[in-house]
Amino acid sequence: MISKRDVASVPPESKRNEEPSELLRELVAHLRQNRTQLREEWVVRISETRLLTAMTKEEIFAEATSVYDSYVEALETEAFEALQAYARNLSERIIPRGVETHEVVGIVLLLRDVLARSLFAKYQNDFKKLNRILDAYEPAANRIANTVAVGFVQERERVIRQQQEAIRELSTPVLQVRERLLILPIIGVIDPQRARQLTEQLLRGIRTNRAKVVVIDITGVAAMDVTVANHLVQTVEASRLLGATVIVTGLSPEIAQTLVTIGVDLGKMNTVGDLQGGIEQAERLLGYKVATLAEQS
Amino acid sequence: MEVPILKQGAFLIATFQAALSDADLNQLRMGLVQQVVKFRSRAVIVDVTAMDVMDSFASRTLREIAHMIRLRGAETVIVGIQPEVAFAMVQLGLTLEGVATALDLEEGLAYLNEKFKVTN
Amino acid sequence: MVGEIRVAINSDQDIVSARQKGRVVANELGFSSGDATLIATAISELARNIVSYARKGLITIKKVNGHNREGIAVIAADEGPGIPDIRQALRDGFSTSGSLGLGLPGVRRLMDEFEITSQLGKGTTVAVKKWRQ
Ligand SMILES: Nc1ncnc2c1ncn2[C@@H]1O[C@H](COP(=O)(O)OP(=O)(O)OP(=O)(O)O)[C@@H](O)[C@H]1O
Ligand SMILES: [Mg+2]
Numbered sequence: 109m110i111s112k113r114d115v116a117s118v119p120p121e122s123k124r125n126e127e128p129s130e131l132l133r134e135l136v137a138h139l140r141q142n143r144t145q146l147r148e149e150w151v152v153r154i155s156e157t158r159l160l161t162a163m164t165k166e167e168i169f170a171e172a173t174s175v176y177d178s179y180v181e182a183l184e185t186e187a188f189e190a191l192q193a194y195a196r197n198l199s200e201r202i203i204p205r206g207v208e209t210h211e212v213v214g215i216v217l218l219l220r221d222v223l224a225r226s227l228f229a230k231y232q233n234d235f236k237k238l239n240r241i242l243d244a245y246e247p248a249a250n251r252i253a254n255t256v257a258v259g260f261v262q263e264r265e266r267v268i269r270q271q272q273e274a275i276r277e278l279s280t281p282v283l284q285v286r287e288r289l290l291i292l293p294i295i296g297v298i299d300p301q302r303a304r305q306l307t308e309q310l311l312r313g314i315r316t317n318r319a320k321v322v323v324i325d326i327t328g329v330a331a332m333d334v335t336v337a338n339h340l341v342q343t344v345e346a347s348r349l350l351g352a353t354v355i356v357t358g359l360s361p362e363i364a365q366t367l368v369t370i371g372v373d374l375g376k377m378n379t380v381g382d383l384q385g386g387i388e389q390a391e392r393l394l395g396y397k398v399a400t401l402a403e404q405s
Numbered sequence: 406m407e408v409p410i411l412k413q414g415a416f417l418i419a420t421f422q423a424a425l426s427d428a429d430l431n432q433l434r435m436g437l438v439q440q441v442v443k444f445r446s447r448a449v450i451v452d453v454t455a456m457d458v459m460d461s462f463a464s465r466t467l468r469e470i471a472h473m474i475r476l477r478g479a480e481t482v483i484v485g486i487q488p489e490v491a492f493a494m495v496q497l498g499l500t501l502e503g504v505a506t507a508l509d510l511e512e513g514l515a516y517l518n519e520k521f522k523v524t525n
Numbered sequence: 526m527v528g529e530i531r532v533a534i535n536s537d538q539d540i541v542s543a544r545q546k547g548r549v550v551a552n553e554l555g556f557s558s559g560d561a562t563l564i565a566t567a568i569s570e571l572a573r574n575i576v577s578y579a580r581k582g583l584i585t586i587k588k589v590n591g592h593n594r595e596g597i598a599v600i601a602a603d604e605g606p607g608i609p610d611i612r613q614a615l616r617d618g619f620s621t622s623g624s625l626g627l628g629l630p631g632v633r634r635l636m637d638e639f640e641i642t643s644q645l646g647k648g649t650t651v652a653v654k655k656w657r658q
Pocket of ligand 1: 603607615619627629630
């Protein structure tokens with residue numbers, strides 16, 4: 109990331125005539141004077157380049173106005189916090205619309221280009237001045253592009269992390285089927301991280317629902333290595349420490365084998381063939397009458 | 406630090422504080438066994454809700470308490486183990502095997518009342 | 526957090542204060558409360574071994590930086606009798622004091638990294654780390 113000092117360390121040659129800050133002031137004045145025209149040019153370029161296609165013309169125009177003003181302000185004050193906050197805010201609004209990183213970086217680079225062209229046009233007869241102005245403009249413009257891009261990428265990462273978190277929560281739902289009875293159907297691949305999350309979620313669930321019996325159904329678990337099998341055993345033990353009995357259902361012969369290999373006494377673990385049978389046993393433990401079984405006995 | 410022991414009908418209730426030292430635990434063990442004998446209690450509830458760490462020493466003490474109380478014809482129920490503490494305990498390998506557990510004091514009392522069919 | 530925290534271990538009271546300080550540091554470093562409980566439990570075991578076998582020692586708790594990650598380090602050092610057979614001491618259920626023999630192997634499971642050095646008659650140092658998720 110770029111620190112504040114980078115802008116101050118503009119090459120010494122540009123100091124010969126005007127201070128860079130003086131040049132920037134002149135530049136800012138130019139950009140303010142030609143705001144309407146330059147912004148229009150920029151918006152046209154954005155649609156020509158087919159960027160921000162997920163947004164309407166009006167939306168693009170409104171954002172372009174805000175970005176333009178923030179951009180000029182950042183050039184003037186050399187303070188990037190406001191721009192950074194704006195970038196984050198903008199990202200928050202447009203990421204859900206499906207706007208991609210390259211589009212955001214693209215529009216900022218386009219703006220840099222539009223402004224540079226207008227500087228060429230203005231100073232085409234004073235080549236030396238043009239060079240000095242560009243020397244002052246470029247580092248600042250690069251920093252702005254950088255700030256916006258970094259802000260966007262960070263926001264995107266945050267959104268992705270949040271989504272992953274939500275997906276994980278969804279993929280290990282702790283369901284309360286009746287009072288004091290929880291079901292934890294585990295589906296898919298379990299890695300140690302997910303196994304741990306699952307255990308913590310279940311333990312919290314036992315507490316908040318005051319569960320006395322938990323059915324862990326592992327029918328949907330593809331494979332289980334020794335680490336994860338150990339986790340399962342620990343989950344059963346920890347649940348008992350909270351006063352809940354665990355019934356494991358859907359144990360495949362392969363997983364049963366893994367458990368035996370790591371020394372789990374399957375006789376000590378409460379296992380029942382399938383989920384339905386597990387729920388029936390749970391209800392017996394809770395003292396409910398189970399119709400189907402009552403008929404059999 | 407004193408561990409309060411409360412007599413509730415045929416049961417005794419001992420409430421652990423967060424920062425019990427080994428000496429406190431040893432003292433509690435002696436106190437509980439004496440009171441079980443004195444009051445002819447049928448069961449002891451040890452409430453560990455306030456304990457934020459349960460290490461091997463505390464766990465071993467609880468097991469010993471349960472064992473000594475069983476020798477005097479009464480039962481022990483440990484209540485109030487926090488979810489995070491339970492997770493740490495099983496990682497350590499502490500499972501309190503052979504000792505009854507319940508979610509909290511209310512559950513512990515319900516369990517004992519059911520078992521002994523007494524109404525306090 | 527400034528530098529590192531040291532807790533002198535001389536009695537069973539110090540075990541409690543060492544693990545309480547460990548939890549505070551873990552919280553400051555942004556560990557989840559579940560992880561903070563694991564860390565505090567590990568400290569409790571290491572401090573207890575010092576009291577039981579070496580009588581006195583020192584627990585140091587500090588922040589550590591790894592590749593792209595932050596963590597907590599706990600070092601338990603004493604100048605006690607040392608451990609004759611470390612492999613044996615790390616086995617579940619091995620104890621010379623008639624205890625459960627779960628302390629050292631348990632700490633190894635609670636933390637991410639575990640290192641032990643011991644010299645007979647010189648002392649024992651256990652250094653453990655846990656990384657933040
Ligand atoms: N700091 C130490 N100095 C000397 N010996 C030690 C030290 N720490 C552990 N040991 C030796 O290693 C053995 C195993 O230690 P560990 O903590 O795993 O079990 P424990 O202390 O015997 O029982 P528990 O911790 O379950 O109550 C101890 O019995 C002791 O002989
Ligand atoms: Mg020990």
